[in-house]
Amino acid sequence: MKRKNHNNRQVELPNFCHLGVALRIALTVEAALAAGAIARAPDAVAFWADFIELSALAQPALLLTLMGLCAASRWLRSQSYRWGVSLTLGLGVATPVLATLWLHPLLGEIGLVSLTGVAVFAWMMGVGLLSYFNLRSRALSPAITEARLQALQARIRPHFLFNSLNAVLSLVRSDPRRAEHALENMADLFRSLMGNANQLAPLEDEVALTRAYLELEQLRLGDRLQVDWHIKKMPADALIPPLVIQPLVENAVYHGIEPQPEGGEISLNIYLSADKVHILVRNPIATEVSHHKGNRIALANIRERLLLHFDLDAQLKLEPLGAVYQVHIVIPYTRERTQPAPAPAHRR
Amino acid sequence: MNAPNPPLRLLIVDDEAPARRRLREVLADCAEQLAVEIVGEATHGQDAIQQVQQHVVDVVLLDIRMPGMDGLECAFHLNRLDVPPAIIFSTAYDAYACQAFDLNAVDYLLKPVRADRLVRALTRAHSLNATTLDRLREAQPKARTHLSVNERGRIVLIPMDDILYLKAELKYVTVRTPEREFLIEESLTRLETEFDEAFIRIHRNCLVARARIREMGKLPGEEEGHFLRLDGLEERLIVSRRQYSALREKIKSI
Numbered sequence: 111m112k113r114k115n116h117n118n119r120q121v122e123l124p125n126f127c128h129l130g131v132a133l134r135i136a137l138t139v140e141a142a143l144a145a146g147a148i149a150r151a152p153d154a155v156a157f158w159a160d161f162i163e164l165s166a167l168a169q170p171a172l173l174l175t176l177m178g179l180c181a182a183s184r185w186l187r188s189q190s191y192r193w194g195v196s197l198t199l200g201l202g203v204a205t206p207v208l209a210t211l212w213l214h215p216l217l218g219e220i221g222l223v224s225l226t227g228v229a230v231f232a233w234m235m236g237v238g239l240l241s242y243f244n245l246r247s248r249a250l251s252p253a254i255t256e257a258r259l260q261a262l263q264a265r266i267r268p269h270f271l272f273n274s275l276n277a278v279l280s281l282v283r284s285d286p287r288r289a290e291h292a293l294e295n296m297a298d299l300f301r302s303l304m305g306n307a308n309q310l311a312p313l314e315d316e317v318a319l320t321r322a323y324l325e326l327e328q329l330r331l332g333d334r335l336q337v338d339w340h341i342k343k344m345p346a347d348a349l350i351p352p353l354v355i356q357p358l359v360e361n362a363v364y365h366g367i368e369p370q371p372e373g374g375e376i377s378l379n380i381y382l383s384a385d386k387v388h389i390l391v392r393n394p395i396a397t398e399v400s401h402h403k404g405n406r407i408a409l410a411n412i413r414e415r416l417l418l419h420f421d422l423d424a425q426l427k428l429e430p431l432g433a434v435y436q437v438h439i440v441i442p443y444t445r446e447r448t449q450p451a452p453a454p455a456h457r458r
Numbered sequence: 459m460n461a462p463n464p465p466l467r468l469l470i471v472d473d474e475a476p477a478r479r480r481l482r483e484v485l486a487d488c489a490e491q492l493a494v495e496i497v498g499e500a501t502h503g504q505d506a507i508q509q510v511q512q513h514v515v516d517v518v519l520l521d522i523r524m525p526g527m528d529g530l531e532c533a534f535h536l537n538r539l540d541v542p543p544a545i546i547f548s549t550a551y552d553a554y555a556c557q558a559f560d561l562n563a564v565d566y567l568l569k570p571v572r573a574d575r576l577v578r579a580l581t582r583a584h585s586l587n588a589t590t591l592d593r594l595r596e597a598q599p600k601a602r603t604h605l606s607v608n609e610r611g612r613i614v615l616i617p618m619d620d621i622l623y624l625k626a627e628l629k630y631v632t633v634r635t636p637e638r639e640f641l642i643e644e645s646l647t648r649l650e651t652e653f654d655e656a657f658i659r660i661h662r663n664c665l666v667a668r669a670r671i672r673e674m675g676k677l678p679g680e681e682e683g684h685f686l687r688l689d690g691l692e693e694r695l696i697v698s699r700r701q702y703s704a705l706r707e708k709i710k711s712i
Contacts, residue, residue: 269523272550273474276570280480330474371473371502371525 123187123194124243126179131243139172139235140165146231171209171228178205195240202236203229255418259307262415266303267364270327277329292329295322302352310349310419310444313387317341317380320355324376327363334373335363344380348387349444351419357408358391358437366393366435382443389439395430409437416441465493466580467514471506471529472499472521472548477569481519481576488573492580503527504604507535507613515543517583519567522549527603530555534591535606538613544583558597562590601652605633607640616640618656622670622688623695624649626663636690658708660686661698671709 124131143164151157178201179186186194186201210228274296281289302311302319328335355378362376374394381388409426416424420442429436468485472478478499485494497513500506502524510518518536522529533545548567549555559566564586565579586594604615616633625632626646633640650657650665657665670688674697677683684702685694697705 268551272569273477276480276550277474277476279570280476280483283483284479330476332475368523369525 121191121244121247123183123191123198123240124247125187126176126183132176132180134242135176135239136172138239139168142231142235143168167210167213168206170213171206171232174209175202175205175232198240199233199236203232206232256308259415259418262307262411262418266299267360270360270364273330274326277326281329288329292326295326298322299326299356305352307352307415309352311352312346313344313348313350313380314346316350316352316355317344317346319353320359320378323356323359324363331363331367331373334370335367336373336375338375338377340377340379340381343382345382345387345443347445348382348441349446350387350389350441351415354412354415354439355389355391357412358389358439361408361437362391362393362435366396369396370394385443387441387443389441390436392431392434392436395433395435412439463493465495466583467495467497467516468580469497469506469509469513469515469518469543470499471501471503471518471524471532473501473524474521477521480569481571484571484573484576488577492577494580503529503532503535504615506532507615510536510539510543511612517544517546517580519546519548522547522552522555528600530591530595530598530600531602531604533586534595534602535604535613535615537586537588537591538606538608540608540611542585544585546579546583554598555594558594561597562593564590564594599652601655605640605642605644607633607642614640618653621667622691623664623666624657625665634691658705660701660705661696662700664695666695668708674706674709 126132126135144161147157147161147164151160179198182197182201186198189197207225207229210225274292278289278292278296281292298319299322324335324337328337359376359378367374367376377390377392379388379390379392409428413426416426416439423442425438425440427438427440429438470478470481472481482496485496497515498509500509504527506518506520509515518533520529520532524532527535529547529549533547536542536545546565546567547555547559548569548571550569556566556568558564565582567575567579602618604617605621606616607614616635620635622634622636624646625634629643630641631644631646631649633642646663646665650659653665656668658668658671659665666686666688670690671686672689673687675685675687677685677696682699682702684697686697686705687694
């Protein structure tokens with residue numbers, strides 16, 4: 111079975127039903143046929159004639175093979191890799207040979223190919239293509255996905271960092287305790303920003319982190335920032351990708367609250383429904399529309415991370431509702447880690 | 459350095475209360491090196507413009523990113539005064555603005571502000587000339603929230619939302635609001651670029667507020683002549699033949 115977890119994924123057979131895989135196979139076979147025709151043909155005219163005849167024979171066989179592979183794809187991929195490869199090769203050689211046997215009387219005496227020739231050609235193509243898919247699957251596996259996740263990990267806006275430091279400095283003399291608390295919040299925030307991006311984190315930790323972030327923002331913005339939490343029904347033990355909620359809320363503050371002199375309210379709604387975790391973040395739409403690009407980058411970033419973690423099972427929807435802008439995330443409800451967790455104490 | 463001088467009169471402008479408090483603390487720390495008197499605090503650009511005209515202000519410590527009117531626009535309007543105050547910009551992080559400041563040799567402070575840096579900036583603070591301000595605003599193109607004119611030594615701010623149309627005549631541009639008209643010394647082409655989203659050109663010499671368009675009609679008795687009527691305005695504005703079709707498309711899309 112294909113595993114959802116992108117880590118410690120072993121080399122597996124490609125999904126032959128995917129258009130990309132089928133196209134790669136078809137094009138490689140055609141290219142090999144053309145190369146064969148070139149080697150045999152004395153001139154261009156002969157080459158074309160030869161190539162067309164070869165294709166006429168090879169294409170039905172190729173199509174049949176691809177259909178067979180697609181039909182058997184699920185079964186082939188459920189075998190161990192070794193077995194899967196042998197069976198795929200067997201199918202890849204048998205189908206063209208049978209197709210040739212079947213087509214031979216139809217095409218008449220062509221004399222271009224022998225059955226052995228077909229078998230050898232199909233076997234060579236099979237070995238070559240499977241080695242290619244093997245290499246490709248290794249190249250796309252854990253390390254690369256991990257690097258992509260790291261690179262995608264949300265980054266705090268420098269603007270927020272320096273303004274927060276400034277706010278903390280302003281408290282040091284007048285209210286040292288609040289200053290201490292603010293620095294603790296900052297420490298939490300930065301620890302998770304520098305933490306492991308590919309490991310899912312408990313929802314309650316992510317909510318705590320978002321609270322820490324909002325407290326810092328409230329320090330700077332005072333009454334201008336109101337927050338309305340609806341998290342009584344949230345599944346605290348659900349595992350979600352780290353730093354998905356906080357950047358959404360940061361966006362909401364940056365675009366919905368900061369540009370308005372009188373401020374506004376952000377609302378967070380997290381609940382479980384039909385085995386999916388729903389996360390909704392709402393902010394008022396500021397009249398001033400100045401920095402929209404940053405917003406889209408952050409959202410595209412979150413969207414890609416959801417895709418890497420959950421493939422198509424997670425969703426991110428943007429819903430402008432009149433004067434309110436809403437981001438709605440749906441994530442499958444998972445409780446156990448899909449991978450061994452090496453360092454549990456990564457937050458708090 | 460400058461011992462017996464009268465204290466510098468300062469206005470602190472920042473939308474975040476902690477940032478203003480911090481500046482006060484740092485200024486108090488350097489009282490020995492530099493005597494200052496803080497005449498007020500403002501939380502946004504308009505507030506700052508008002509206060510500068512109420513008190514005598516030598517230097518404005520002006521945050522760039524503020525809701526409503528931002529620091530750069532505020533500086534632009536303040537410059538309409540006969541004797542504009544010196545301006546020191548401050549920002550927590552603003553790569554583009556800082557680059558523009560460096561290029562134009564404009565002093566600025568990075569938050570959190572250090573005492574020695576603040577004293578140095580204050581001792582050489584000076585007002586900015588119009589060319590510099592234009593260049594700063596070009597580096598960070600953002601439509602102004604207001605236009606401004608100097609009327610008998612005072613700055614009058616005209617909110618963009620109040621403006622019905624802008625009409626070029628000879629050297630000036632007439633700014634029409636429901637109540638009255640103002641003359642400003644700016645180029646209509648540049649106004650068109652700046653307020654591209656909110657204003658539409660209907661004639662070689664006229665831009666109208668998109669949101670104010672009420673109806674377009676055909677002038678009686680003449681061929682191919684059209685006029686436009688705006689909310690809150692009796693006057694009918696002539697639409698040029700060149701702009702007519704483009705204008706019709708834009709009105710449809712509203």
